[in-house]
Amino acid sequence: MIFNDDQHFLAETLRSFAxxxxxxxxxxxxxxxxxxxxxxxxxxxxxxxxxxPEEHGGSGATFVDAGIAGEELARGDFNVSTFVQLAAIAATGLRTWATPMVAATYLPKIADGSCVPAIALTEPDAGSDAGAISTAARETDGGWLINGEKSSVTFAGFADASIVLVRTGGPGAAGISAFWVPLDTAGVTRSVYAGVGGEIIARGSIVFDDVFVPGDHLLGEVDAGFAQAMTAFDFNRAVIALSCIGAGLESLDETVDYANTRHTFGKPLSSRQAITQQVAEHYAKLQAARSVSYDTLMLADQSAKHTTEAAMSKWMGPAWSADAIHTALRLHGWSGYGSDHHFDQRLRDVIGLEIGDGTAEIMKAIIARDLFGVPTHR
Structure with missing residues (x-):
């Protein structure tokens, strides 16, 4: 990916901050x-x-810029890059499908950090099969009442508002709508899961018990929410991949520095081909995944189809980054296994994104579906 001058400046600024x-x-x-x-x-x-958009206090930047932010911030704290991802999805949904009043109210708050958004899609019995969700909304005077439970929601413990996907029509993807729901509304309760990583993202469940949502908080058309969600997920899969890759590349950079200064049997580790080739292999794989990820975001900026490229990014980025971080930990010996380095935290955090927003198996199924032109479950 060849950045322009502004993008180079953004990357350098964020890497220094990270x-x-x-x-x-x-x-x-x-x-x-x-x-x-x-x-x-x-x-x-x-x-x-x-x-x-600029008129709502943002910069109206590109999807590529969002990828740069995810990659560079993850070099310092992988979990902080998640705030870029959720803000990008929410902003895309609101600027595209929200009513002017809702957009004008919440987009400035997302930009200034006073509204942390979430995306509530997954349910206890509906993960990758998003068309099977059962949380439902029924019309009432002036709006809708939502009932059901959303699970594995990033920022569930503290988000201020969320895009919530619910069933408003018949079975399958065709009966799903999207709503913008302030999470301080009566009838909303939350719980936070314990996990092996990503503690600050407060992943958990949100339960909706006759939660009233005004009619103007519907995003787009009734029963059109599934297609909207898939549009947002495609670009964000590349941002997720780049966040993982940022953590992986930082781990490899630290390993290069370590191998140049650590001596065994009178020679630096970097003189050992068995060491350097491992780092070189991981570096090459991460750069390949990085290229596919930025290609995905360039297609998104051109409003071109990028579902397959997004799936490639989401499969390769987390998996290959986890492998690279694991190798970096090993090559640091016992010090890498200890708490003096960031490898254990990075590894646990990145592994979570091998699951979230679609597993490798789902991503490969999407790629195969495009290649063969038929649903892969037949």
Whole structure:
């Protein structure tokens, strides 16, 4: 990917911020909503408003810019890059499908960090089969009442509002609608899951018990929500991949520095071909995945089809980054296995994205469907 001058500046600025401001606190950041000072810093850098139109306080940037932000911030703190992803999805949904009033109310808040958004799609019995969701909305005077449970929601513990996918029509994908739901509304309850990584993203469930949503909070048309969600997920799969790749490349950069200074039997580790070839192999694979990811975002910026490329990105980025981080940990020996380095936290965090937003098996099924032109389950 060849960046223009503005994109080079963005990447350099965010890499410096990630290493100086984020990296020192990565292992010690408390669970839950980060302090407002960090959200203010992200807002001042412009990364929360990248996909927010300028008239609503954002920069109206590109999907490629969002990928740069995800990649570079993940070098310092992988979990902080998640705020870029959710802000980008929410901003895309609101600017495209929200009513003017809802867009004007919430887009500036996403850009300035005062509204942390979530996306509620997955359910206890509906994960990759998103067309099987059962959380439902029924019309009432002035709006809709939502009932059901959403699971594995990033920021479930503290998000201020969420795009919520619910059933408003018949079975399957054709009967799903999207709503913008403020999460301080009566009838919303939440719980946060325990997990092996990603503590600060407060992943959990949101239960809706006769939650009233005004009619103007419907995003787009009734029963059109599934297609809207898939549009957003395609570009974000590439941003997810780049966040994983940023963490992987940072781990490899640290390993190069370590191998140049660590001596065994009178020679630096970097003189050992068995060491350097492992790093070279992982570096090449991550650069290949990185190229596919940015190609995906370039297609998205051109409003061109990019579902297959997004699936390639989402499969390769997390899987190959986890492999690279694991190798970096091993090559550092016992110190890499300890708490003095970031490898264990990165590895646990990145593995979570091998699951979230579609597993490798689902991504390969999408690629195969495009190649063979038929549904892969037949």
């Amino acid at each position: 290493r100086q401001r984020l990296k020192p606190d990565y292992l010690n950041r408390p669970p839950g909503r980060p302090d407002q000072a960090l959200l203010d810093d992200l807002a001042n850098l412009g990364v929360l408003g990248l996909l927010v």
